Amino acid sequence: MFLSKLREALICLKAGRVTLDYPLAPQEPKPGFRGKITIDADLCFGCGGCANVCPANVIVLSDTEQHRRTIEFYWRRCTYCGRCEEVCPEKAIRLSQQFETATNDPQDMYMRLEVFMGPCQRCGRCFPPPTALDRMMNTGFREGPRGGRA
Amino acid sequence: MSTVDQAAVTRVKDAVAARGNGAVLSATQPHPDTLRFVIEKNAMRAAVAGLVKELRARFLISVGTDQRPLTGDFSILHLFSLDQDHLYVLLESSVSEKDPWIESITDLVPGANWAEREFRDAIGVRPDGHPDPRRLLLADDWPEGVFPLRRDFPYNYKPPRAENVRPQMLEPPKGASVLPIGPFFPVLEEPAYWRMFVEGETVVGCDTRIFYNHRGIEKLGDSVMTYNEIPYLAERICGICGFIHSTCYCQAVEKAAGIEVPRRARYIRTIMLELERIHSHLLWLGIAGHIIGFETILMQTWRVREPVMWLCEEISGNRKTYGMNTVGGLRRNLANQIMPKLLETLGRVEKETVAIRDAVIGDTTLQARTKGVGTLTNEWAKQVCVVGPPARASGVAIDARVDHPYAAYDEIPPRIATEEAGDTWARVLVRIAELLDSIRLVRDALAAIPPGPICADIKEEIPPGRFGLSVVEAPRGEAVHFVLTGGDNRPYRWRVRAPTYPNLQAMPAMVEGANIADVPITLGSLDPCFSCTERLETIDRTTNEVRVYSGAELLEMSRRRVCPGGAR
Ligand code: SF4
Numbered sequence: 001m002f003l004s005k006l007r008e009a010l011i012c013l014k015a016g017r018v019t020l021d022y023p024l025a026p027q028e029p030k031p032g033f034r035g036k037i038t039i040d041a042d043l044c045f046g047c048g049g050c051a052n053v054c055p056a057n058v059i060v061l062s063d064t065e066q067h068r069r070t071i072e073f074y075w076r077r078c079t080y081c082g083r084c085e086e087v088c089p090e091k092a093i094r095l096s097q098q099f100e101t102a103t104n105d106p107q108d109m110y111m112r113l114e115v116f117m118g119p120c121q122r123c124g125r126c127f128p129p130p131t132a133l134d135r136m137m138n139t140g141f142r143e144g145p146r147g148g149r150a
Numbered sequence: 151m152s153t154v155d156q157a158a159v160t161r162v163k164d165a166v167a168a169r170g171n172g173a174v175l176s177a178t179q180p181h182p183d184t185l186r187f188v189i190e191k192n193a194m195r196a197a198v199a200g201l202v203k204e205l206r207a208r209f210l211i212s213v214g215t216d217q218r219p220l221t222g223d224f225s226i227l228h229l230f231s232l233d234q235d236h237l238y239v240l241l242e243s244s245v246s247e248k249d250p251w252i253e254s255i256t257d258l259v260p261g262a263n264w265a266e267r268e269f270r271d272a273i274g275v276r277p278d279g280h281p282d283p284r285r286l287l288l289a290d291d292w293p294e295g296v297f298p299l300r301r302d303f304p305y306n307y308k309p310p311r312a313e314n315v316r317p318q319m320l321e322p323p324k325g326a327s328v329l330p331i332g333p334f335f336p337v338l339e340e341p342a343y344w345r346m347f348v349e350g351e352t353v354v355g356c357d358t359r360i361f362y363n364h365r366g367i368e369k370l371g372d373s374v375m376t377y378n379e380i381p382y383l384a385e386r387i388c389g390i391c392g393f394i395h396s397t398c399y400c401q402a403v404e405k406a407a408g409i410e411v412p413r414r415a416r417y418i419r420t421i422m423l424e425l426e427r428i429h430s431h432l433l434w435l436g437i438a439g440h441i442i443g444f445e446t447i448l449m450q451t452w453r454v455r456e457p458v459m460w461l462c463e464e465i466s467g468n469r470k471t472y473g474m475n476t477v478g479g480l481r482r483n484l485a486n487q488i489m490p491k492l493l494e495t496l497g498r499v500e501k502e503t504v505a506i507r508d509a510v511i512g513d514t515t516l517q518a519r520t521k522g523v524g525t526l527t528n529e530w531a532k533q534v535c536v537v538g539p540p541a542r543a544s545g546v547a548i549d550a551r552v553d554h555p556y557a558a559y560d561e562i563p564p565r566i567a568t569e570e571a572g573d574t575w576a577r578v579l580v581r582i583a584e585l586l587d588s589i590r591l592v593r594d595a596l597a598a599i600p601p602g603p604i605c606a607d608i609k610e611e612i613p614p615g616r617f618g619l620s621v622v623e624a625p626r627g628e629a630v631h632f633v634l635t636g637g638d639n640r641p642y643r644w645r646v647r648a649p650t651y652p653n654l655q656a657m658p659a660m661v662e663g664a665n666i667a668d669v670p671i672t673l674g675s676l677d678p679c680f681s682c683t684e685r686l687e688t689i690d691r692t693t694n695e696v697r698v699y700s701g702a703e704l705l706e707m708s709r710r711r712v713c714p715g716g717a718r
């Protein structure tokens with residue numbers, strides 16, 4: 001009894017201080033960490049691949065005008081799974097190292113991107129360039145019917 | 151892969167055929183380790199009796215499926231495991247829509263109690279002759295006659311609330327008073343409502359109302375999500391054993407579609423599963439200490455645990471919900487640079503765990519609070535089909551990793567740790583032994599991990615109408631996932647059974663005759679995880695209570711408890 005108490009005390013003493021100074025000192029996440037999504041507007045060509053695979057329905061596509069496709073990111077719902085990054089043919093959408101995302105304004109967790117598209121001569125709907133679409137088809141497993149929602 | 155003995159297959163077929171009395175419509179072997187019998191509804195009971203009584207089959211779960219769009223009927227499936235023979239047995243019956251009932255098997259298999267109530271609530275097939283036909287799954291204010299898992303029930307429909315309802319609770323025995331625990335209570339961390347019937351300080355019985363945490367994920371899985379989105383949902387079934395659920399789901403789909411997972415992926419899955427077991431058991435040890443007021447254990451085990459979490463973050467990109475699994479294999483490889491660090495951290499965790507074990511094992515205070523507390527007899531453990539450490543601590547040597555090897559466990563077999571006493575102390579010992587064995591398993595897996603691809607190349611669509619059953623040994627016991635594939639790139643039915651589901655059903659037997667102060671640690675010793683257990687539908691409100699002890703008061707009681715001479 002006494003011996004085991006002594007042992008327990010020794011374990012505690014040996015451990016020393018283990019807590020970190022965060023948030024007083026900055027904390028770097030490990031490489032490969034999956035944080036807040038970022039979008040490079042110059043690279044994105046609006047293929048909709050990310051919207052198609054996102055399990056949390058973060059990314060919503062809408063073809064607002066003939067030449068314009070709007071991509072909205074409600075990333076407060078993001079699960080940080082990284083599927084969007086995985087399928088994006090242009091690596092336009094990425095998971096950053098940023099993890100301090102707490103806010104009291106939901107608008108801070110919303111992004112909107114408008115992409116100029118080539119509309120179809122017949123139906124007038126937008127579609128991305130066929131070559132990149134081909135590349136897109138080669139990435140990942142067949143996706144469900146949900147994403148193409150206009 | 152452990153080979154299935156052909157003699158065992160014949161034995162099962164004979165047993166079912168003999169009891170089934172010519173009512174066996176078909177007997178097939180869709181996977182080498184699975185036998186499937188379609189039998190007529192009125193012969194189901196006899197067939198179950200044959201399996202359970204003659205072959206000592208262990209009940210896993212029942213699955214009720216609304217197959218009306220396909221066959222015009224409901225189907226009820228009882229799943230069994232023959233652990234020694236490495237076999238699963240599926241008994242299926244169709245139940246017509248006009249007369250939706252099936253004979254209850256709860257008197258033959260007490261462990262089927264909740265499963266039967268669940269399919270009654272979810273698809274509306276009544277288990278006839280069920281000893282306790284109260285509501286289980288649905289909220290008390292859910293209207294009668296609305297069944298959320300039927301195909302014609304839209305996933306986003308909210309039916310109007312029923313009026314004037316209260317939880318249907320059992321009356322206490324004469325002379326006993328009621329001590330409510332929950333729905334919010336510090337030991338539980340998650341909502342559950344227990345009514346302890348007490349005489350003085352002694353518990354004479356109990357009643358529960360759980361399923362406050364339904365999130366409707368099975369419905370989402372078969373109406374909204376797609377095959378490759380579900381792993382991320384499955385991962386969120388549990389905050390601790392997320393990887394286990396996503397592995398279990400992926401394996402079920404892979405089995406259904408006949409996808410061969412690359413060997414390296416199976417090894418990495420094994421490593422992640424064992425890392426999860428390591429941090430889960432350390433967490434549990436800490437919480438158990440916390441419940442009985444032994445904060446040193448809490449502080450020290452959680453300190454030891456933290457580097458494992460960091461390691462997981464480095465491997466997967468997140469300390470929890472790794473997002474690594476996908477149908478066919480993995481999305482993220484285990485980088486070779488991490489391996490030395492992994493080994494080093496494991497070495498440290500092992501050393502410190504052994505130090506903690508050696509210190510607490512001689513601690514008489516700890517023993518006095520756990521020995522002889524919450525005893526679960528071997529016989530009852532088998533009857534209610536308890537799984538995981540609580541089963542092994544009662545001398546039931548079952549472990550899905552050995553009985554139905556998956557991932558790489560056929561190449562690096564784990565050692566099953568068992569104890570005979572069946573009390574809380576035995577559960578502590580089993581978990582510590584398992585924890586140390588997990589460290590060895592990760593080491594073995596790292597030594598033997600082969601190079602190669604980590605994901606199968608899937609070109610074909612997953613064919614509809616196939617089913618897959620997968621069992622994964624979670625830290626709390628085995629998780630069962632059943633998938634029936636469908637069209638639209640999503641399962642037709644996805645059934646999840648978490649390990650706490652059978653384990654909680656053993657709770658009434660464990661607390662009977664106990665002192666009130668022992669109830670929290672008894673419950674805690676099951677390592678209950680409610681959000682896993684309760685996956686299905688809607689939210690609930692609690693109505694009024696009889697008499698309220700505050701949680702803090704009860705926790706205080708549990709810590710103050712002085713127990714002269716240890717075992718009571
Ligand atoms: S990380 Fe996952 S949840 Fe978040 S936006 Fe990308 S796909 Fe959607």
Ligand code: SF4
Nearest residue numbers: 044047048049050088
């Ligand atoms: S997948 Fe990439 S390129 Fe396509 S819409 Fe999304 S961000 Fe843009």
